Amino acid sequence: MGRYVARRLLQMIPVFIGSTLIIFCMMYALPGDPVRAMMGDQAYDPTVVAGIKKELGLDQPLLQQYANYMMGLFQGDFGTQIASQRPIADIILDAFPVTLRLTLFAFTFVALVGIGLGVVAGLRPDTVRDRGLLTLTLFLVSMPSFVLGFLLQYLFAFKWQVTTPTVTDSTNFSQLMLPAIVLASLSLAYVARLTRTSIAENLRSDYMRTAVAKGLPRRRVIGVHLMRNSLIPVVTFLGIEIGNLMTGAIVTEGIFNVRGVGLEIYEALIRREGATVVGIASLMVLIYLAASLIVDLLYAVLDPRIRYA
């Protein structure tokens, strides 16, 4: 077990270096550069631009820039944002808790409602309520989140005025509710479907028949024997979904003007600020890697047939 964890942690190093390099290259490949983006549409003097670029080290070859960036990163220096002149670490520190709140809110929603709906439908496969769930989730899966986002924003905020259209205070849960629901919708649909299928399949298994033959009450048959088996794939899926929810927050945060990492990364992309994008993206990569490691370890805890050596 310990060796397995150590191996996985070591594997993270090449993954981390590789993914940051790719993001770095992609930023470089995009047309435009941060200095010109900062100047906007004004007429500018090319020598001034070249001067600023030299000062920021943006005239160096790509790999050199990358090496410089990584050197800084290992010393805990995320670099400085060009437009605002703020350290990127500060920006992340400000924005990250906001996104984390939104994500966890959405995650809770996904876990509770998704599993709940899946169980309700899966226990009675091929009935009206099962078909209803399949239709609803198909609808959620096929609807892009910006469509759902604007639709709900229009209905709840403008038409019925039950909530504010944008989030002004991210610690206010009633304001955060709408973006959380929009963010959760896709994952929720997947979780509900996965739970439903898993339950419906295990319902027919031999050990369920044994549990009934043992004379166990239905509560126990479902609650212990069925759930314990059916939730294994769901729990592992949920673990990975934390990462997806965080990246999915980019669109949702844009719609509802939530000042989280999503919005920061979006604005940095517009301004071609490589350092900011790579900083935030690397953080997400790390969260992803950590989440998948935890999921794999959890898998062994939930399913005794899986052992890591």
Added chain:
Amino acid sequence: MTIIDETAESPAPDGSEGTGRPLLEVRDLHVEFHTRDGVAKAVNGVNYSVEAGETLAVLGESGSGKSVTAQAIMGILDMPPGRIPKGEILFRGQDMLRMSNEERRKIRGSKIAMIFQDALSSLNPVLSVGYQLGEMFRVHQGMSKKDAKAKAIELMERVKIPAAKDRVGDYPHQFSGGMRQRIMIAMALALEPDLIIADEPTTALDVTVQAQVMDLLAELQREYNMGLILITHDLGVVADVADKIAVMYAGRIIERAPVHELYKRPAHPYTKGLLDSIPRLDQKGQDLYAIKGLPPNLTRIPSGCAFNPRCPQAQDICRTEIPPLHPVTERDGGELAGRGSACHFWKETIHG
């Protein structure tokens, strides 16, 4: 359509009829499954009874209705699509089909227990065997977790699992096939039920282990004086343990007999065919006999005797009239206790 089995009305033939009612009595049981392709009639009027301490072997091919009958007794049929349109299942004289779900649940596991064929899939893969065994005591007797665990260890020792104390926390996949089946037996035995239904308990095991498991089952049955319904398609397994045999075909009992009688003198062509298809050492090199054809489709059971398309002795009457379970007698009319054959030509088959 239904055949009322006359022999079921007469006192039980094996002389164990002392207490009045048999432990379990199945009367004219019908089970059907409503599927997209039509109604599959899996069980069509089965009658049998088991006494305490007695072993009834139910023999038949896949799809003969032997397992479905057992599941109906246990109350673990999937309903729907399953349905019991007719029949009675009397346990100690009480019709279980009329009981409430809660009453039946309390009988399951504590009074009637079942051993399934494939122990690997029949045990819950993510719960330790100790937990699954202990669950019987916790649910039915309200025992504490700790006591239940001690009981589980005791049970595992009872079915001769070595180092039971160390293995109580292990999971089903960590045991060998034979050991897993022992755990299934231990689970069925936990509350010392009156009746155990073993549905092909040794089919998934290799031959050497089969004998061990059967011996263990027989030994425990004697010890607790339990009734045992042994469902199998293995004639070899039956010979050693069973007291009487019921042979099923297309959802009906087509022959019944005390175990050794059946082997000596089968009174139904199907039974005869089954016995002839056992490989024998003294016939090495010869072609092995096989009953030709396939078991009937249960949505379209042949008219008359269901076995007629495969029967070497079939005559016109076999295609039109369903044979009732005739009492089988000696050539001179002398009674043969407990024997019956649902064949129009049973006389020719047994004496011919």
